Each structure stands twice: as C-alpha cells, then as structure tokens.
Amino acid sequence: MKYHILYSFRRCPYAMRSRLALVYSGINYEHREILLKNRPDELYALSPKGTVPVFQLNDGTVIDESIDIMKWALAQSDPDCWYTDKIVEQNSLIAQNDDEYKKRLDMYKYHERSPEGSYDEFQNAVGETLKVYxxxxxxxxxLCGDNVTLADMALFPFIRQGAHVDLVWFNAQFPILSKWLKIFNESELFMTIMKKYALWETGENGILIQEFYTRNE
Ligand SMILES: N[C@@H](CCC(=O)N[C@@H](CS)C(=O)NCC(=O)O)C(=O)O
Known part of the structure; x- marks a missing residue:
C-alpha cells in the first residue's frame, strides 16, 4: 500500500476533525468518500464497529477512533504546537465533548425522535455546556489558552452542529463563542477539508489528498 487511506463522510463531525488534523499535519492520504447509509464491506473488514472515520496506515495499521487519528497526525507533525501544552486540560475537554455534550447534542438535533423531554429542555442542556465554553x-x-490547540479543533465540528440547530439563539446567548466559531468556520483549513468529493466505489482509487496547510502567524 502506497498511501494511507481515510474512509470519510463529509458531514460527519468525527470525520471532519480527523480531516482537519490530517491536512494540518500535511499528511498525504487517499480519501474514500462514503455514505453512512451505504457503508462498504471494506470499512467493516477494517473495523467491525463500522463507524466513520476509519484510517488505514500504509503499513496496514487501522485507527478507528477520530481522536486517535488526530493524535496520530499531530505526532507526525504539529507545526503550531496544538498538542504540546495543557494536555490534561485538553483531554478533559475532549472527553466531556465526546460523552456528555454529544449526547445532549443528539437529543437537541433529533428532538422529534426523543420522547424523554421537550425541545426547550434539550436546548437548555446543550446551552449548559456552551455556557462553560x-x-x-x-x-x-x-479553549486552552491564547493559542489554538487540539481541543479547539476536536470540539469545533460539534459546537458548529449545536450552533446550527438555532443560529439566532446561539449567536444571542453565546456572543464570544460565536466569534470563536466564526474563526474556524471561515478558516482556509476548514474550507479545504469541506471540499466535495465523488463517492468512492469498490475497486476504484480514492482521491489523493496533498494539501498544504498555511500557518497562522
Ligand atoms: N467514537 C467514534 C465515533 C464515530 C461515529 O459515531 N461516527 C458516526 C458518523 S458521524 C457513525 O459512524 N455512525 C454510524 C454508527 O454508529 O453506526 C469516533 O470518534 O471516531
């Protein structure tokens, strides 16, 4: 295998954060765009849990947790020192996002399907976390000082999803977080990782990603 391979779904926040780290770290890889509703056998063969993203290194090693893909990428190259300081603080924010906040976000986003509470209750629960940020x-x-860290990047796609359920509410309630979100939403890095690619078909080559990250001086 010549290139590492990423199985990815454009709108998945976990896949987004993996792509953010891979491009930031200047990793060349083959991108295989898939749909969640039609996940290929190749994905399950690498990772039976079948979640996206899945990253296969060119030595065959499989990484099937988005945060581990991010940390692997940064271990190859971390030009702006995203993951050199405040490691405990960063990991704690990430764990809290991936557990409690993600559950709250899903109830809020899919409130019609959640009989456990009302829309307002779900929005308030998400708001409790956003208030902390x-x-x-x-x-x-x-989030961890005056420089961007891995924690900002790992949380950004999820905060973005929370914001988009009701942007008027989000912008009014969380003006400082809104500005923070705007920085990442409008960044070249985000635009790069949100490029649209054709769906990958079994037997085909994916898209070779060779992007260059411009440092924020
Ligand atoms: N802990 C995993 C979660 C990945 C995940 O849940 N991805 C969603 C797509 S956004 C998925 O694959 N859902 C399908 C499923 O759970 O079967 C990670 O961080 O990579």
Missing amino acids: ESILSKSSY
Whole structure:
C-alpha cells in the first residue's frame, strides 16, 4: 500500500476533525468518500464497529477512533504546537465533548425522535455546556489558552452542529463563542477539508489528498 487511506463522510463531525488534523499535519492520504447509509464491506473488514472515520496506515495499521487519528497526525507533525501544552486540560475537554455534550447534542438535533423531554429542555442542556465554553473564552482567546490547540479543533465540528440547530439563539446567548466559531468556520483549513468529493466505489482509487496547510502567524 502506497498511501494511507481515510474512509470519510463529509458531514460527519468525527470525520471532519480527523480531516482537519490530517491536512494540518500535511499528511498525504487517499480519501474514500462514503455514505453512512451505504457503508462498504471494506470499512467493516477494517473495523467491525463500522463507524466513520476509519484510517488505514500504509503499513496496514487501522485507527478507528477520530481522536486517535488526530493524535496520530499531530505526532507526525504539529507545526503550531496544538498538542504540546495543557494536555490534561485538553483531554478533559475532549472527553466531556465526546460523552456528555454529544449526547445532549443528539437529543437537541433529533428532538422529534426523543420522547424523554421537550425541545426547550434539550436546548437548555446543550446551552449548559456552551455556557462553560463562553465563560472560558471570556478569559482566553481559545479553549486552552491564547493559542489554538487540539481541543479547539476536536470540539469545533460539534459546537458548529449545536450552533446550527438555532443560529439566532446561539449567536444571542453565546456572543464570544460565536466569534470563536466564526474563526474556524471561515478558516482556509476548514474550507479545504469541506471540499466535495465523488463517492468512492469498490475497486476504484480514492482521491489523493496533498494539501498544504498555511500557518497562522
Ligand atoms: N467514537 C467514534 C465515533 C464515530 C461515529 O459515531 N461516527 C458516526 C458518523 S458521524 C457513525 O459512524 N455512525 C454510524 C454508527 O454508529 O453506526 C469516533 O470518534 O471516531
């Protein structure tokens, strides 16, 4: 195998954060765009749990957790020191996002399917977490200090999803977090990883990704 391979779904927040890290770290890889409703056998063969993203290194090693893909990429190259300081703080924010916040977000996003509560209750629950970020960002430019870290990048696609359920509410309730979100939403890095690719078909080559990350000086 010449290139690493990423099985990805464009709108999946876990896949987004993996692509953010891979492009930031300047990793060349083959991109295989798939649909969640039609996951290929090749994906299950690599990772029986069948979640997206799945990353296969060119030595055959499989990484099937998005945060591990991010950390692997940064271990290859981390030009802006996203993961050199405040490691415990970063990991704690990421764990809290991936567990509690993600559950709250899903109930809020799919409120019609969640009989456990009302839309307002789900929105308030998401708001409780967002309030914590708003408070952090009232004291520092980013979630773990005045420089971008892995934690910002790992949480960004999920905060973005929370914001988009009701942008008017989000912008009014969380003005500082809204500005933080705008920085990442409008970044070249995000635009790069949101490019649209044709669906991958078994037997075909995927798209070779060889992007260059421009440092924010
Ligand atoms: N913990 C996994 C979660 C990945 C995940 O749940 N991805 C969603 C798509 S956004 C998925 O594959 N859902 C399908 C399923 O759970 O069967 C990771 O971080 O990579």
